[in-house]
Amino acid sequence: MDWEYFCELFLGGLTRGSIYALVALGYTMVYGIIQLINFAHGEIYMIGAFTALIVTSVLTLLGLNQIAIIVLASIVAVIYSSAYGFTIEKMAYKPLRHAPRLSALISAIGMSLFLQNYVLLAQTSDFLPFPSLIPDFKVVEPFAHIIGSTEMAILITTIVVMILLTFLIKFTKIGKAMRATAQDRDMAMLAGVDVNRIISITFILGSATAAIGGILIASHIGQINFYVGFIVGIKAFVAAVLGGIGSIPGAVLGSLVLGWTESFFTGYVSSDYEDVFAFLFLVFILIFRPTGILGRSETQQV
Numbered sequence: 001m002d003w004e005y006f007c008e009l010f011l012g013g014l015t016r017g018s019i020y021a022l023v024a025l026g027y028t029m030v031y032g033i034i035q036l037i038n039f040a041h042g043e044i045y046m047i048g049a050f051t052a053l054i055v056t057s058v059l060t061l062l063g064l065n066q067i068a069i070i071v072l073a074s075i076v077a078v079i080y081s082s083a084y085g086f087t088i089e090k091m092a093y094k095p096l097r098h099a100p101r102l103s104a105l106i107s108a109i110g111m112s113l114f115l116q117n118y119v120l121l122a123q124t125s126d127f128l129p130f131p132s133l134i135p136d137f138k139v140v141e142p143f144a145h146i147i148g149s150t151e152m153a154i155l156i157t158t159i160v161v162m163i164l165l166t167f168l169i170k171f172t173k174i175g176k177a178m179r180a181t182a183q184d185r186d187m188a189m190l191a192g193v194d195v196n197r198i199i200s201i202t203f204i205l206g207s208a209t210a211a212i213g214g215i216l217i218a219s220h221i222g223q224i225n226f227y228v229g230f231i232v233g234i235k236a237f238v239a240a241v242l243g244g245i246g247s248i249p250g251a252v253l254g255s256l257v258l259g260w261t262e263s264f265f266t267g268y269v270s271s272d273y274e275d276v277f278a279f280l281f282l283v284f285i286l287i288f289r290p291t292g293i294l295g296r297s298e299t300q301q302v
Contacts, residue, residue, distance in 0.1 A: 009267040010260065015151045015220075017259025018158035022213030023236035024243075024251040025165065026085075026206025032182045032246040033202045035101065039108040040088055041210060042233015043115035046226065048081040048211025049218040050119060053130055060131075070133040077211045084115075085207025086200055094196070112230075119226040127225045130218040154216050161209055162252060169248065174201060182246070231275065238282045244292030253293055 023045050030038045055073040064072070092111045096104045134153045169175035180188040181198045189195050217232065218224045235258065243254025258281060266274050285292060 005267070009263045011151065012267075013260035013263030014256065015154050015259070016262060017239075017256035018154055019213050019217045019232070020236045020239045020259055021252045021255035022158060022161060022209045022216070023232055024240040024255050025248060026210050027237050027240040028243075028245050028248060028251040029178075029202050029206050031240070032248075033178065033199055034093070034097070034185075036093060036104050037108060037237070038093075038203075038206075039105075039233070039237075040092070040111040040115060041206065042229035042231075042236070043112050043119075044081050044085055044088075044207045044229070045210040045214040045232055046119065046224070046229030047084055047115065047214075048077045048207075049130070049214035049224045049228065050123065051077040051080045051211070052133070052215045052218065053128065053224065056131055056133065066133070066135050070135075073133065074212065074215055077215055078208045081207045081211035081214075082204040085203040085210075089200055089203040094199075112233075116226055116230070123226060125226065127223040130222055130224050132222065133215065133219045150220050154220065157212065157216060161212060165205070165209070165248070168205075174198070178202060234279075235275075238279070242281060242285050242292055244294040247292070247294045250292055250294035257293070
């Protein structure tokens with residue numbers, strides 16, 4: 001076996017999985033709080049990438065250096081995408097909070113299509129070149145010849161986001177309120193938790209991580225268009241289901257498993273069916289373990 005090639009595929013899968021994890025966290029946090037599959041979440045990822053592209057173009061014309069551009073573009077993209085996430089929750093989901101789940105699901109699909117067509121009209125259907133925002137730096141040995149500085153930056157960013165998010169959820173007052181809302185919304189409300197505020201914060205956090213993922217992958221691939229959020233969103237959703245939707249560690253684990261599977265499949269079998277694998281995974285999991293790897297089955301009394 002060519003171990004160098006194997007390590008390249010392993011690190012490539014790790015990079016893919018890290019990107020999926022940033023988006024999958026939004027799916028799993030929203031589902032954990034209000035049991036809604038937010039199908040518009042992939043479009044938030046796309047809007048984050050487009051915002052970064054526009055801000056980068058303006059700042060480049062102003063002559064700012066690369067570090068200042070990536071910092072400012074990331075801050076603006078995160079704020080703008082979070083505002084979209086907050087608005088979507090207020091307009092499309094909050095009015096349907098007590099409606100049947102099917103109504104909220106249809107609203108989510110409608111919002112996804114609306115955002116795709118909104119960006120299509122505002123921009124173009126063509127792929128637009130996205131500049132490489134991540135500056136080149138020397139990767140330490142023995143990884144220097146099997147992983148680039150962009151992939152290393154993606155891994156480091158993802159790890160930092162995961163640590164911050166875990167700290168927020170486990171050790172802060174907002175995190176405790178989020179966990180209480182996820183366990184029992186009515187009891188949390190009786191205990192004094194502002195459930196509406198917690199739901200809005202959850203959408204804002206999920207949108208912020210999706211925007212970071214959008215910037216990283218667009219910078220890595222080098223192009224974007226209005227449809228990029230759909231494919232990544234579906235794969236992140238598959239990763240969340242694979243790990244056990246509603247579970248944050250499950251979303252990360254499912255994303256890594258999906259990333260490694262795609263990487264090894266395209267490396268050793270064929271790259272023609274790369275996207276098919278995500279959907280095969282979803283069917284396989286739904287048939288044999290619908291609760292996912294770390295998910296737990298719940299018993300409902302009638």
